[in-house]
Amino acid sequence: MRNLITDVSGVRVGNAHDARAATGVTVAVFDQSVTASVATLGGAPGSRAVTLLEPEMTRAVIDAVVLSGGSLYGLDAAGGVSAVLCAEGRGATFGGITLPVAVQAILFDLMNGGEKAWLTQPVKRRPPYWDLGRDAALAAAVDFALGTVGAGYGGTTANLKGGLGSASQRTKQGFIVGALAAVNAVGSATIGEGPHFWAAPYEQGREFGGYGWPAKLTEPDLAIRFKGQPVGATATTIAMVATDASLTKSECKRLAVMANDGLARALRPIHAPNDGDTVFAVSTARADAALGPAGEPPALTEIGAAAADCLARAVARGVYEATALPFENALPDFRRRFGKTVRRSTPQ
């Protein structure tokens, strides 16, 4: 186990970023088309090709999940991903035409200190996202980095640098569940001024430092803090969860809803009016189709609970592994903030 979403058989992940613009793209591509759905609980989402993920829509399978920075400008990324998928002959074909499906959500990282050149010459200079989507798809592999990479490159939280996180676990039935999150939250992943993560109860090993829960929660610890007080600036945490259990599209929708509870446990606040929080859920069905490793049909409640835990852990790891952007007044990263007390996680 890599403790990454790629522990789910059939999933590969690629990252690409533009350091000058301080933004990037993460893509999950699949060895075979996968069943998928989505649950958007943030109030200000930006997305591409997601209506087809609703259970009443016809298309049953997709070929890539794209997470990116750039807010609405970032929605070109799925175009670059689709080009790579088309070149590889992935996805459905109609009369000899290859038509892969790349679904996408974006986060708002336009005010993080990076130089967004296209905003000053918008018709002449294209946003970098189509190219970043292409490059991320070309880089897809089972091993990938966490922290200030891909869609997490430009992400921040209320008090610390955000980033890309991932985690995985095995259910009692033997199914593998994994999560991937690009953390750019309006709220905080940590409690008060300390190094304790809200996701601490779900931590496995020392994957985000092993700080555990604070001995005592004070009133200031519980004060609600968020970017852009008092009304809340545009933020967003975008994520996906995956399992090798064989689920229907409607079950994937339910999985996406339950996985959002992992965001609720790891970030405070979350799902706010100017958040675009979106969670995709994917079934690769690589475990035995009807019965899992333990000879039982998939228990969706158990898979959903595991997905929520994985997503909470992925959020904490994204913050824990991040490095600050090299700009004046950039938010500190977890390591800089808490110095020597940080113990690096090791692969499980």
Added chain:
Amino acid sequence: MRNLITDVSGVRVGNAHDARAATGVTVAVFDQSVTASVATLGGAPGSRAVTLLEPEMTRAVIDAVVLSGGSLYGLDAAGGVSAVLCAEGRGATFGGITLPVAVQAILFDLMNGGEKAWLTQPVKRRPPYWDLGRDAALAAAVDFALGTVGAGYGGTTANLKGGLGSASQRTKQGFIVGALAAVNAVGSATIGEGPHFWAAPYEQGREFGGYGWPAKLTEPDLAIRFKGQPVGATATTIAMVATDASLTKSECKRLAVMANDGLARALRPIHAPNDGDTVFAVSTARADAALGPAGEPPALTEIGAAAADCLARAVARGVYEATALPFENALPDFRRRFGKTVRRSTPQ
């Protein structure tokens, strides 16, 4: 009155196409940001930035509606539109950053005889849609052509060339309602083998030839015919309706649902499993904000009924005004099919 959606004050429309690829883009841009929503009743939609149009989402207003060919590859078009809007300083601003909202739906025109060069060299050659979106936005005006233009350039129906259509009318209360449709239907806009449109009951003047209703409907007239028998090929009719009445976002959602009934009356079948039929609804609120020309608050039922009629008429006009694509085996256009019997419509 131009009998176009641009009769609704505050709406301009631009078209761009790629003749070799036989595809194009239509964009409606607004003098000021507009309240909007969407209703997607087709089973295989492709869309961009539409989740934010749901009534429970925060963003209240948008800056452009983009209709395009290209299926999922066409979803880059909103990027080019956004660049033009950004250059013009349109849309919301956050900390000095301009962030216009361009929502989009696509139709499937990949198998119409045009040369889709990007499908053979997908990573090296980009799809043309970002550029077409930019060009369509730059061309936006109150006058625009119908037929084989813009998003309707590559469209077809089961039996005739499809195209871009538009229509407008005034409600009893004095509000203006307009519709715009890119017709690429899985079904037919005409009845049986004759020149009679299903939308005939709603025709104003001779806007689509004045053929009226057949003297008699035969059993073959009522046979269900559609592209790609027996299962139905991927098709789609995408559209928008607009009014100068001041409506809330939830009322725009209701308007989009009612407007879909115009598609139901003008096309048979419609809203099928492999259709991506999507209708956007927009309120420019240019009539008096609280009360309309007759001194009454907007009657949503009347506006919705007018929008359905306008959309049915726009569909028929899109087919009536189309010219066939210059490819071997291309579907005939209405004029070629019915020859001298066709009487051209004149502006009202």
